[in-house]
Amino acid sequence: MGLGRLWYQLWHRPKARYAELKKHGGWSGYRALQAGQRHLAEAAAGLPARQDLSLGKQSVTLNVMTGARYWDQTSACLWTLAQHSQQHFRIRILDDGSLSAAHCAVLQRLSPELSIQSEAQARARVAEFLPAQRYPTLSGLWFRYKHIRKIIDAHLGRNDFNLVLDSDMLFFARPKALLDYLETPHGGIAMIDCAESYGYPRAELDRLCGGSVPTPVNVGVLGMPSGELDWDHIEYWAKALIAGFGPHYFLEQTLSAMLLAGMPHRFLPRDDYLVIAGANAQAEHTACLVHYVDASKRQYYDRNWQQVFRP
Structure with missing residues (x-):
């Protein structure tokens, strides 16, 4: 074992592990989080197909990148969106390369208008529209x-709104402002961090970029007209x-x-589309959408998904 690897094993890895445990309230909090993860996966695996909803009036495709670590959160997010909106959505799942056939089968139940773009399909689009000779940075980052x-994967080679x-979000009420954008999109839309x-x-x-960058943007929700993206920029x-x-x-x-x-x-x-980062953040129950980031993951798994995700 080289010195660098030894240093990682003896210092950086234990340090990162300690920080992760501390963020979630120590061993007891971390075990509670893991239990919540297991229960969510069990609930998502038992999802029935939604046959009681019709496709809403929308001209925007919803895209969610997910994989083996996040498919259950994706299911909860999209299921609660449909539940509170009382409609189906046109959805494109962006497979990060780790989805299994079983995961895909569960996701397909979320909407009859759901398609799954495989990692191989996305890679082919990158080769076609972002050739490495012209776009070495972006193609390498992919x-x-x-x-x-x-x-x-959401916007490349497309001309519609996407x-x-x-995935780590839950809908608690009808998201009117979001639904309005999906029906009549104009320009971009995002959450406030x-x-x-x-x-x-x-x-x-x-x-x-030659202008004032808006702040603070959170990309839990991010819509844009794909055809207007300048890939050279x-x-x-x-x-x-x-x-x-x-x-x-x-x-x-x-x-x-x-x-x-x-x-x-x-x-x-x-206030309606809330981003929370702390383990004890309050007031999320007043929002129609909550994005759980950083230490708030414990809150998500401990109690919040059970409030709204009841397949």
């Missing part, structure tokens, strides 16, 4: 940074940010905010 696929949903999370200097983002931005400041977990969210800066856009009302 393989090593899966978050970028929420932009690339909206991306994160609980804190700015870009990972790069604001001044540099404004300089690169996105390639340039990604290359410049990585060269100047290095890769960052929030690069996809940063690029999304930069794209919104170049088009008319709106934000979903913050």
